[in-house]
Amino acid sequence: MxxxxxxxxxxxxxxxxxxxxxxxxxxxxxxxxxxxxxxxxxxxxxxxxxxxxxxxxxxxxxxxxxxxxxxxxxxxxxxxxxxxxxxxxxxxxxxxxxxxxxxxxxxxxxxxxxxxxxxxxxxxxxxxxxAPAAPTPRRARPLAEQYGLTTAQARVLELLANGSTNREIADSLGLSEGTVKVHMTAIFRALGVVNRAQALVAIARSGTRL
Structure with missing residues (x-):
């Protein structure tokens, strides 16, 4: 329901x-x-x-x-x-x-x-x-690198950008949902957002590759 x-x-x-x-x-x-x-x-x-x-x-x-x-x-x-x-x-x-x-x-x-x-x-x-303009990759550093994300956080960020849920991210990366939530919190803090929707907007507007 x-x-x-x-x-x-x-x-x-x-x-x-x-x-x-x-x-x-x-x-x-x-x-x-x-x-x-x-x-x-x-x-x-x-x-x-x-x-x-x-x-x-x-x-x-x-x-x-x-x-x-x-x-x-x-x-x-x-x-x-x-x-x-x-x-x-x-x-x-x-x-x-x-x-x-x-x-x-x-x-x-x-x-x-x-x-x-x-x-x-x-x-x-x-x-x-x-609507946010479609990303136009240039010679910018990857988004994860710009915000100082770890390798694990970068993988979570990529799956987040693809629309995966926390459960799907956990299954894909072999992690617990609790661990994924910890990574999500760190990603939101790095991007300066408070939720998944704002993170997606920030990714779309960045114009850089993941």
């Missing part, structure tokens, strides 16, 4: 999202929250949620602030922003705050479904005009 938390203060919009996400299949369960505080209460009660869908314009606490809190308290849970504030500054601010993807409210329901599928698979969807 895939649990998706929808944080949207407008009931009609929230209900439309629930109906739309229902097209993902019977194995999807949507949890509704009308504010940031309600969302955090839901997460504390649920214990485990696979994905959060967050509006930026929330009462009392903005979506930007909520993203920052989610990144610290639930670092393994990705979050997609769905907002009418789709200017470049808002998109980049949301991604910097920890969003794993961004969908404009002017987009179709199919766009949201595709974004959800992509994030659950480890991708980072953003509006096309803001």
């Amino acid at each position: 895939t649990a998706i938390l929808i944080v949207e203060d407008h009931a009609l919009v929230r209900e439309a999202m629930v109906q739309g996400l229902g097209r993902l299949g019977a194995g999807v369960r949507c949890i509704e929250a009308g504010s940031a505080d309600e969302a955090l209460a839901c997460l504390d009660a649920e214990g485990s949620v696979d994905l959060a869908v967050v509006d930026l314009m929330l009462p009392e606490m903005s979506g930007f602030s909520l993203l920052a809190i989610l990144g610290k308290r639930f670092p393994d849970m990705p979050a997609i922003v769905v907002s009418a504030m789709d200017d470049e500054a808002s998109v980049r601010r949301a991604m910097k705050a920890g969003a794993s993807g961004f969908v404009s409210k002017s987009s179709s329901g199919d766009t949201l479904l595709q974004a959800v599928r992509e994030v659950l698979d480890g991708g980072v969807p953003t509006p096309p005009r803001f």
